Amino acid sequence: MDEQQRARRPGGRGARVGAAVHQAVTDLISERGYGKFSVGEVAARAGVADSSIYRRWGSLETLLTDVALTRLNARSPMPDTGSLAGDLRAYAANVAREITGPDGLALLRLSVALSSNGQQGLQARDDLLAERTRQLQSMLDRARDRGEHAPDAFGVLDHVLAPMYIRVLLGMGPLTPDYVDGLVDRLL
Amino acid sequence: MDEQQRARRPGGRGARVGAAVHQAVTDLISERGYGKFSVGEVAARAGVADSSIYRRWGSLETLLTDVALTRLNARSPMPDTGSLAGDLRAYAANVAREITGPDGLALLRLSVALSSNGQQGLQARDDLLAERTRQLQSMLDRARDRGEHAPDAFGVLDHVLAPMYIRVLLGMGPLTPDYVDGLVDRLL
The missing domain is CATH 1.10.10.60 (Homeodomain-like)
Known part of the structure; x- marks a missing residue:
């Protein structure tokens, strides 16, 4: 062994x-x-x-990513509500709650910090993103299997996740439920 | 004196x-x-x-912001092409060029770092954001004065700037002209 x-x-x-x-x-x-x-x-x-x-x-980068992924996965199981709108609203609300907590901001900052941390940092960041993308993709695939029209994962990143990430990273106020739902509805 | x-x-x-x-x-x-x-x-x-x-x-934060603002304003004058679509496309292309250069990434990271740097950091970040928002608002106001339908500055932040910022911060590939134009067209 x-x-x-x-x-x-x-x-x-x-x-x-x-x-x-x-x-x-x-x-x-x-x-x-x-x-x-x-x-x-x-x-x-x-x-x-x-x-x-x-x-x-x-390396420290790999360890930090392991810790971050473990916590992220334990906290944010992907929702399965039976409709894409329901799934994405629940998912966006989970992410909003997660990144407005003190650990979530640290996680966002970690992703940003890793991107400037050489090859090991890039690998660690890719692992972190790949895990989120994989989870999101399976939600979108389920919707397509049900015959729903679904955006691709980049659409969710650009128009649901990115606005929330940037507002939190720049410290621009709370993410209200109306705001978060609005991002999802606008994308769909 | x-x-x-x-x-x-x-x-x-x-x-x-x-x-x-x-x-x-x-x-x-x-x-x-x-x-x-x-x-x-x-x-x-x-x-x-x-x-x-x-x-x-x-403070060091105020000095860094002063330097960042000075460089930002010298480099990215707001476009005035006669139409909102033209202005926003030119503006988005400027921002994309700026944030994919080495100084631009540093500027984005500065904004993020300032948000976690106590009261002086927050004030410095607010000054940085207020200056960009003021520039953007005057572009949107011009469009409304011409009778065009214009989104608000938050819409531009959420759906044009945030996707570009996040992709650069996370190191996710180049911002192609097609991608950048697509963000603007989608918003309008």
């Missing part, structure tokens, strides 16, 4: 290390913000060796 | 200090990126005392 398999075995030492490291990252993010700590500080907080983190995640 | 008036007198010592400080900031941004230098480093590079910078700009 190699290190990666050990790391993945539920309940084993790998799982305990994983949980401790994720918790350390979460704590350091809320205390200092994304990008304001090193692998060494995460390791010290989690009570593991730096080398354990490098062996398992390869 | 108080310090502020002196600082504004064209051709005087204030203008020379202003030009030297702006140049120092521009150089430090291109060497290190936004947010990676202190007032002390700007002062040393410009050959002025720290206190001169604090007296004139109050």
Whole structure:
């Protein structure tokens, strides 16, 4: 059994290390913000060796993305309401709630920060985006399977997600339910 | 004559200090990126005392915004083509060119960084946004004066600027002329 398999075995030492490291990252993010700590500080907080983190995640960027994806997926399951309008409204409302929370803004900033962080950062950002795109695509595919007319994932990105992201990134006020529903209705 | 008036007198010592400080900031941004230098480093590079910078700009955030606004306004005069479609297409193309250049990305990142930088950062960001909004509003007002139907400035932000900003911030490929024109046509 190699290190990666050990790391993945539920309940084993790998799982305990994983949980401790994720918790350390979460704590350091809320205390200092994304990008304001090193692998060494995460390791010290989690009570593991730096080398354990490098062996398992390869870099701080990959670790941050793993934490972000884990939290994102745990919190925002994709809705399945039976209609595209219902799905997209529920999805947009979830995203709005998520990115207006303190962790969501950190997640948005992480995506932006990763884009300027060299090749590993780009890979980490691509993983983060690919996961969101995959989730969104399956919602749009379900709608097409039901015979509904559906925009493509880029349409949702450009006209539902981007306006919400930019308003939050620029600190432009709350995302009201009317505003969020309006973005979806306008797209459909 | 108080310090502020002196600082504004064209051709005087204030203008020379202003030009030297702006140049120092521009150089430090291109060497290190936004947010990676202190007032002390700007002062040393410009050959002025720290206190001169604090007296004139109050904070690093205000200075960065002043530099960003000066460069933005020098580069992106608002178009006046005689029709709203023409104006918005030219404006969107200008913004696309600006934010896909290395300084433009830095400017976007600055806006994002300022939003998390306490009260002075928020004021600096508001000044930056207010200036862009004022320019955009005058274009929309001209269209209404000609009897054209015009969206409001938030519509332009949400459906033309935000998609371009997010694609650049997330590093998602080039902004082609077809893509940019499409955003404008869709809004109108």
